[in-house]
Amino acid sequence: MSKTKYVVQLCTSCGREAKMEIIGSIVGSETKTWYRCTRCRHSILIDSELQKKNNPLAVTRDSCINYSPEKEFHIGEAIYHSDWDDMGTVKSKERTSNGGNAIWVSFEKNGLKKLIENLPQD
Template sequence: MKKGKSILEYCANCDEELEMPIVQRDPSNPHLIWVRCPKCNETKPVDIEQVKSELHEESEIETDEPVSVGIDETLEDEEEPEEEDLDELIAPTPPPEKKSTKKKPAKKKTGKAGKEKEPAEEQVFKINPDKARDYHPWESYQPGETVRHPKWNDYGVVLRVRRSGGGRNLIEVRFEKSGEKKLLSNQPSPAS
């Protein structure tokens, strides 16, 4: 993937519109790209056609001229982007600034003896290669389950199961060699 390509996109986790780098394109759907939030590192899918139509509508309201998003339609075109292409990737007008809604830090609770309570420790799971099953994005997993990633030939244990900001199911896995990774789970199975 080329470095430097990004689009202005809303992040549900951060509750703001940010310039997000394009991290991957979906070969099965040329209109789908994946972007990553620079603040929370959440990866989410974006439909290029929807972005183009929104920008086109905004452009017609402002100038009555069509607008180009600047995202290549084909996966084969992997030339280095020029500076003017990078400017086209960003939405033409910045979002209106919102008032900061920072919350005050929570006060620490104290116990009977006046000692601060420790935050609950995350449950520690052990990797058990004998009980591991191969990871596949279309299967469901539970915390504590041991998985083997067939492409990486690496064993890991599922730490958490959660839903991404883009609505996808994710598992967070701690691998022996690769460290902590977020993987898709419970996705539609591939067509046989």
């Protein structure tokens, strides 16, 4: 079995999506793998464990709570905004000047947005 394996992902060296040749993983830390970019020929070490934690794209639609201003959210929760068709993670909470509650959400497409939460219903 000498067939070379490739994956397409972002190369941190040339900054583009490129076909990466899998060179091998590090013994004793199997989540870390060496890749060689077929564009710039640089070898880069990717820690899939770390990538999972830092990559907001790891948020799946199924794990998201549908956003609605009447709901209350918690830091770290994944939410889905149906109007924007966007997923994000709650980063912090804030009390607004009129005594209401707001959350700061880091969205995949729209970036950091402030949304109303826990809105009292009439």
